[in-house]
Amino acid sequence: MAYNFYVNLAYLLGAVGFVWGLRLLSSPDSARRGNFIAGLGMGLSIIAALFAPMEGAANNYGWIVGAMAVGAIVGYLAAKKVKMTAMPQMVSIFNGLGGACAVVLAGVELYLFYHGKRMLDTGGLVIILLTLLIGAVAFTGSMLAYAKLEGLVDDRKVTFRGHNIVNNIMLLVTVGLGVWLCVEGKESGTTLPIVVGILALIYGFSFVAPIGGADMPVVISLLNSFSGLSAAAAGLIYGNNLMLVGGILVGASGTILTVLMCNAMNRSLLNVLIGGFGTSGTSAAKATGDQVVKEVTMNDAAIQLYYSQSAMIVPGYGLAVAQAQKVCKEIDDLLEANGVDVKYAIHPVAGRMPGHMNVLLAEADVPYPKLLDLEDANSALPNTDIVVIVGANDVVNPAAEDDPGSPIYGMPVLKVWEAKNVIVLKRSMRSGYAGIENPLFFHDRTRMLFGDAKDTLTKLVAEIKTL
Amino acid sequence: METFYQFFNTNLILIYLLIFTIILGFEVISKVPTILHTPLMSGANAVSGVVIVGAILLVRESAPDDYFSLILGFLGVVLGMVNAAGGFVVTDRMLEMFKKKKK
Structure with missing residues (x-):
């Protein structure tokens, strides 16, 4: 009896650890402690699972300890070795593995059921199929998201006209077959569950395929929420409250992030999932055709920056691609030494995952009070002497404010054109991921500085040093 | 329908747990x-x-x-x-x- 009590207490404390840890994770000062406490909760949960009383169980501790050692070493090394710039990819992979684990569990449970080693009623089958479906989408979806983030897969090459219709049909068929399986039970034969599993795995890929570019942060948070839900569903299979609580918490946090990301783009989740940015934006005004952009010389840019009162750097995905965060910080230091007030304006969907820019800049040692969010940045911009845009495009597009025909119309953007001067660092005049013209480049306060972001910033550093 | 009533009645505590955890999750993480x-x-x-x-x-x-x-x-x-x-x-x-x- 006492033994049972300690096991249950450990599960309970594990669940409290998750809740408390996530609570602390949502405030900067306590976040690290929060992560530690959640980790502690995980440790307790695993210990409880190892020692929970199970009548007549063979235990097979050798298998379990071996697997845990392999998993812990692989996970630890991967997490320690990964470059900070590859963080979105790493998080995607980890997320996919959680989903894969749920798929494996559901697969084994189905196998046991069909071989008469497990009795299941309809409710039990429904839960297992839910675990299978959600886990499969989280798994293959995350893997494709990883491949996209890593640049292994070109967004435009994995999607085709009418992709969403195909996706919806596939989802309907998969769910339909799943329902049939639940109704028929064992009578349906072993082919059906295998077909359902494979369809679900394909659907995961296909579901993420048409979504790319600037919509990546939404998909990543959504997949995160799916892997949580699959863990919760698996908790129902084993009647384990801790798994249910942990999984639901992750599902909720993923959902909140998804909603935040959608709001930051002023689009509904459905809109993100159905219409890729680039495909729906044909009504954009193309009136900018004969306008010319004005370039600035390196020397001028350096002088403007060095002798300003206040400067604001607006980073975007281009900063991540060029890995220019450290050079950015170097310029920041040089300017600060001359008394310039340097701030960074961070748009919520800048980059490819929620908070991407914050992580990059933190890696370059930029203190986080210098990072302004959308609202603070917009109220500071009219009093800013000079804005430097490093690899951002759609999040500084004035069309979102004043062109109702633009696909991003209504999306909250950084109003950089309200600052006194704007310098845009850009590789070429190609449009951003959204494939939309950006009138900002033709604005009279805007000057362009073409070239690779890192190259340009390095030259700028050298130029500033000569002043 | 009878099965559903029965399911609901026997798993009441689980359903409470589910719903309260969802609410808790949203509350805990809402302002990040x-x-x-x-x-x-x-x-x-x-x-x-x-x-x-x-x-x-x-x-x-x-x-x-x-x-x-x-x-x-x-x-x-x-x-x-x-x-x-x-x-x-x-x-x-x-x-x-x-x-x-x-x-």
């Missing part, structure tokens, strides 16, 4: 500053590694000669462990960077 979006996502992702508990229970109750279950269960434990261990370590690395710059 942008700076913590990535670490929160990554930390939550590590928590979803709790699915490893299921994998451990599965291997424990498998028959010692049921290699299908054992091998897949082994795989499940590895996957869950990579997710959990890697997730917490990576989150810690991120938060460590945020920490040291506070002057």
